[in-house]
Amino acid sequence: MSDISKSRRVFDTAFKMSVVAEFLQGTHSKRSLCNKYSIPSTSTLRSWIRIFAPDNELHDTPMPKKPQSENEEILALRRLLQEKELCLKREKMRADFLDEMINVAEEKFQLPIRKKAGTKR
Missing domain, CATH: 1.20.5 (Single alpha-helices involved in coiled-coils or other helix-helix interfaces)
Known part of the structure; x- marks a missing residue:
């Protein structure tokens, strides 16, 4: 039996903040940003949004477009x-x-x- 361990990818704070800022601009969806930056899941991005944009009450939707x-x-x-x-x-x-x-x-x-x-x- 082989010992397979999953490795966790660690993102630095500056990267997280830049991804959240890009999401809040409203140009990309969570899924497209996850695919673009190889983020494991949209729940990861959602947690970053809650941390780095607490004043954004709409955590599940981007900021409204013009x-x-x-x-x-x-x-x-x-x-x-x-x-x-x-x-x-x-x-x-x-x-x-x-x-x-x-x-x-x-x-x-x-x-x-x-x-x-x-x-x-």
């Missing part, structure tokens, strides 16, 4: 505004959650966790 008419541009801008408002709402909820978590931890462990305002002189 609209052809003024009405399409207005609709695209409205969709973008809704996405940004949703992202802002999530971040506000996250900040509130973290703030409450710190309050509970300070109360439970009787330790000051937050930094005091101002700097020491």
